[in-house]
Amino acid sequence: MVADGSHHEKRVRIEMHKNDSGYILITVLLLLLVLTLVGISAINSSTVENMLSGNIRLRERNVSKADAGIDISTAVIKHTVREMNLEGFTEIIDDANLPQELRSVAFDPDGTTDVSFAFNNELEQSVDVDIDMMYRKWMGGSSVEFASGYEGIGKGGSSGFYLYYRINSVGSGLTSSRTQLGAIYRYVPVIN
Numbered sequence: 001m002v003a004d005g006s007h008h009e010k011r012v013r014i015e016m017h018k019n020d021s022g023y024i025l026i027t028v029l030l031l032l033l034v035l036t037l038v039g040i041s042a043i044n045s046s047t048v049e050n051m052l053s054g055n056i057r058l059r060e061r062n063v064s065k066a067d068a069g070i071d072i073s074t075a076v077i078k079h080t081v082r083e084m085n086l087e088g089f090t091e092i093i094d095d096a097n098l099p100q101e102l103r104s105v106a107f108d109p110d111g112t113t114d115v116s117f118a119f120n121n122e123l124e125q126s127v128d129v130d131i132d133m134m135y136r137k138w139m140g141g142s143s144v145e146f147a148s149g150y151e152g153i154g155k156g157g158s159s160g161f162y163l164y165y166r167i168n169s170v171g172s173g174l175t176s177s178r179t180q181l182g183a184i185y186r187y188v189p190v191i192n
Helices: 002-083 098-103 143-148
Strands: 115-119 122-138 161-172 178-187
Touching: 002 098, 002 115, 002 122, 002 161, 002 178, 098 122
Parallel strands: none
Antiparallel strands: 115 122, 122 161, 161 178
């Protein structure tokens, strides 16, 4: 009878191992599911980070383009107001009446593009600039007049006037991205 008892215990142990192997399989499958979800989450996170860094790069490039438009516009203002011609800028100036517009007295926010140029000869990477004269302001007199308490014109000689311009520059890049910068530029005409 002793032999029957040990044989029964072996059968119980074998049945217990059969039941345990099912739990182990389910546990391993659940662990694989969790690891798969963690992997998918990591991939999605890196995709979003790549998109964000790409957008930041596009923004920085477009800001640089728009800033270049403002820098070129100040040179255009200096030249066209002083010389009353477009010499040297004819390839980038779209408005033939720009010299008259920059010397006009009234604020004329026409909204038309005055200066435009492309980067790397690609139209989708371009800069469009609108320049408008805002107003002119007379300068005070000389430093002797300020020291003696006199201010304004006619107290011993005026030194000229300032011209204020509004510059709106739009840098356009890939995937139809755009950045707009605005600037106010004060120009002091040279008095002969």
